Amino acid sequence: MTARESFARLLLAEWTKLRSVSRWVITLLGAVVLTVGLSLLAASGNKTNLNDYADCSDPIVCFVGGPLGEPVADSFYFVHQQVTGDATLTVRVASLRPEPEQRAVRVGSEQMTRLADPSPFAQPAAGIMIKDGTRPGSSYASVMLTAAQGVHMQWDFDGDVQGSASSGTRWLRLVRSGPTITGYESVDGLAWQQIGVATPTSLPSTVEIGFYVSSPAAVYLSRGGGGSSVGEMLTRAQAMFDNVQLGSGGTWHGDSIGTVMSRQNDGASGGGQFTEANGAYTVTGSGTIGPKSPDDDMVSTALVGVIAGLMALIAVGVLYATSEYRRGMIRTTFAATPRRGRVLAAKAIVLGTTSFLVGLVGAVGSFILAIPILREQGFTEPAFPRPSLMDGSVVRALLLTAAFMAGVAVVGLGIGILLRHSAAAITITTVLVLLPLIVGLILPSSSPKWLMYTTLAGGMATQRVKPPTITLAEPWAMIGPWAGIGVVAAWAAVALGLGWWQLRRRDA
């Protein structure tokens, strides 16, 4: 007989151990069922009304579809006229006065604090624009002076180029040549500097051209105690434009874009207004032009059942370790393989891989089954574009969610080796996941972020496809998915490291 030892054979041995206890196999299948089951249950109880305002009767919660169908905000006060073919518009922004900020407001008994948004799309701005008509969400390109972030050129709700850092008076120019638009700025109207070149998705030969003012609503947040409330208040900015030069000399019209209310009020309030005196135009406007997606994450919502599947995986992970100690089986194991570190590594790899696959099946199953339910309950365009298994962010969320589940199972294994006691190890691992979630729901504002960065609960962040936000009740939305999986990987490494140290140090 030829007896050969190799790590691959050790993996096969540990896999045989795992698959040959039918109770564990049933629990692993149960993890899939629990994950998908809870996801479906949660999805069928989850409704959203965010699309009820798609007519922009309330501009603050109005989501419109952008040129590529993505949800955007598109409201501002536009002084414009129609031009056909190539055109050049030059203006001087003489001044821009944003509304003073209120740091906090009190609504009823609730103290709400201002949420700063550093995005260049979320700044009060005065600028010039070429746009495919006045329909909210249509293609555009613009250059603008912002109140705090200098000059920018932007287009189609996601293109952004930083110009100078100037905050004072500035000359701006847009030149259309066929499908391309070039933005310029100048201190004096004589020496011009190019900012950028854009090719908006859809720019017909006849477009609206003009100058505008926008001022994003101030967002106020109160979260903690298990919930989160977000309030938004309209703000207005006022700007003075002069030296307006456009090749053709048509009549300027003022329109509040993306605001039903202002049209009803004839432009006098709500959206904004403009007045002209000796070639100088004073424009007041409010609104935002840029990407605007609800913080609610449809994919994360569809994967909520992961937390149930996780409990089953923790049980298997812990028992896979502690069962070795229950009857002294660990002696048989170490008599067969005296190199204990290799045994632990093989166990971790077998358990991790199995849990990853179980997690992946659970996550993909949840996604496929729960998304259609959510779409029946309001999670539709424009606020919620249909997530697809082909989206990079969805693939990332599903793979990282599976990795999160695998990581937690491996933490269970490590703690099981350390404690040699099933009930204690299962309890501790479960608490490490669940307690920070509960505490994080209760703790106010962004303080739970640190819990997410330090405990296994942070792994829940892997489910999100959207950027981190502190506006949601669920604390795991506060950190990004890579940070989340990093926290879990660190825990797994520490648990295995301590387990390895104990295995070497202690008698079997």
Add this chain to the structure above:
Amino acid sequence: MEPTIEVRELCKRYRTTLAVDRLSFTVRAGEVTGFVGPNGAGKSTTMRLILGLDAPDGGQTLVNGRPYRSLRTPLAQVGALLDASAVHPGRRARDHLLWLAYSNGIGKRRVSDVLDQVGLATVARRRAGGFSLGMQQRLGIAAALLGDPPVLMFDEPVNGLDPDGIVWVRGLMKSLAAEGRAVLVSSHLMGELEDTAEHLIVIGRGRLIADTSVDKLLAAASKDRVEVTTRQRAEATTALANAGAKVAVAGAETVVVEGLPGDRVSALLTEAGISFSELRRHRASLEEAYMDLTRGAIEYAPEVEGSAR
């Protein structure tokens, strides 16, 4: 090289108790070595130390000349049965042997072979949790045989076996030794080893008491005693005691005489007119010899016999 287990100056301390105290012995190939001592004498601890499961506080153990922990496919070198119940109750017998085989690169065929050999082939697909103690012992023995190793260690292998099983285990041990393997079998009952072991290592309180062949041990324990069967037990006792012998009652009609040669006993009894039906050299049982030895150990006066052979 010849398969062996070597234990040298081995020490193991658990908190305040010294479980193994400078223990040295060698298990040789081709014979069954009994490893005997009262419960708690340190037999199982010594076996765990040999298998590298516990770390010694002093000394070392070698298997086939190498420390166990340095072996890469130990199952092919040493087969061990430590605790027959150390099987996951939810795992089928065959799967238990299968993972062991995989871990040391042993083929699947061998699993079926050892299941046949220990008589578990028909229950191979049953869960070990439903096994009787005897079936568990057989499964443990199958695991020890899996790698066809030249060295075997069995800790109390007949525990829980029925008489058929005991006979089978004894036969197996002897045949394994006859194949040239080194076989170490522990027991707390000397009688269990009576017909099996050829060599004995007796320990008490972690220390070596005797390392000797069974024949020598029995001869020494028998001393120069003579066993007399007579209907006149009382008279015989008095007559022999008066002549300076130590006389012990061994049965209703039997006394054991120590301190007088057989012909002298015969002469004395005839002289006193005491009739006896039988007079023979007393042969001590292994149990008796063991009791003599371990009594000493319990009183902290180990009488160590050199391993002369």
